[in-house]
Amino acid sequence: MFLPIRTNVRPYRTPYANYALIVVNTIIFFLTYSPHRTPLSQAVESLRPWAEVFMLTPARPHLWQFITYAFLHGGFLHIFGNMFFLYLFGNNVNDKLGHFNYLCFYLAGGVFSAIGHTLINSTPVLGASGAIAAVTGAYLVLFPQTLITVIYWFIIIGTIDVPALFFIAFKMIFLDNIIARVTPNVAYDAHLAGYAFGILCSLVLLATGLTSSSHFDLWSTLKQWNRRRAYRDVISTGFDPYTGLGGAKKIKVREVTKPENPEIVHLREGISNYVYQHNTHNAAELYLQLINLDNAQIIPRQQLLDIANQLASEGRHEDAALAYEKFLANYSNYEYIEQVQLMLGLIYSRYLDKPDLALQHLAVASPKLTDPAQLLLCRSELDKLRNQ
Secondary structure (H helix, E strand, C coil), rough: EEEEEECCCCCCCCCCCHHHHHHHHHHHHHEEEEEEECCCCCCCEEECCHHHHHCCCCCCCCHHHHHHHCCCCCHHHHHHHEEEEHHHHHHHHHHHHCHHHHHHEEEHHHHCCCCCCHHHCCCCCCCHHHHHHHHHHHHHHHHCCEEEEEEEEEECCCEEEEEECCCCCCHHHHHHHHCCCCCCCHHHHHHHHHHHHHHHHHHHHHHHCCCCCCCCHHHHHHHHHHHHHHHHHHHHHCEECCCCCCCCCCCCCCCCCCCHHHHHHHHHHHHHHHCCCHHHHHHHHHHHHHHHHCCCCCCCHHHHHHHHHHHHHCCCCCHHHHHHHHHHHHCHHHHHHHHHHHHHHHHHHCCCCCCCHHHHHHHHHHHCCCCCCHHHHHHHHHHHHHCC
């Protein structure tokens, strides 16, 4: 069993539209939910009699039902599960699309999910899961490389971080809605229609520029893959793209400075986008790949500082020290440089067994520190090193 519980990217703006949808769905649930038995058949119905007209009935659908059905739910587990997934994936999609566009997208996802259900099924349907599937599909396109923390339980219980692209595509779409269609009274076809709408609509929005690209969303990833494929195809013919010589295929090039390695460009873009998404763990991984490829590469100040701090927090002290050293070498005018020197001195002293380097950095940091706690820490470490 797998259950996603959080993502590692948070919205920059408060997702008011998504919060409003959660509140409206919850209020309507309490207004319409009233389990009872019908007088004739004694079948259990979940809605109050006056609310049943707002369900989607494929045999005799009314236009308003293609929207109203998505605000009705058949029980507490139904409403809680739907609102949890809407909160989990909808906040960041709301942030990316904006409030009005997100609201329109959500409602359109509900409509297309209803259409998908009515084309294949004749059973009545209710619930927001089709619209939420559209939102989840949009999340897959807009944030494919973010990490989803998943609880798993079989014999043991634990958590694992899985890239959104794989978890949503393979677990939520392929496994849950195509392979394991075993749970009764679940509108699997409405879910699939919602996912299809969310994915295709988001790709179109990115491709046309109606939604800004982050250079690391699914559309940009596909374009980068295509560029690398074309580059490999050209190189395989013996053609040198920097000089325009060799091979049968000719490409018009301008004789200017030699272009930067495409892999370096890709890594730098990836670092920027991961830092933007607050995914500094993955940003740090790409940074290490970047400096292994070309140790002279310099990334922006705040990105480098965030990555150095991330490496230190993960206990990767050798890599953290190298990142801090590169920061000192290139951003010596940083207004809080003494704090970087303090951190570097502590790493050399406590973890890397390099007392000389530790003394050097701590001695420089000590006169500049203004925070009493940091100053006490620095002087204490200096005294310990000098008395060794």
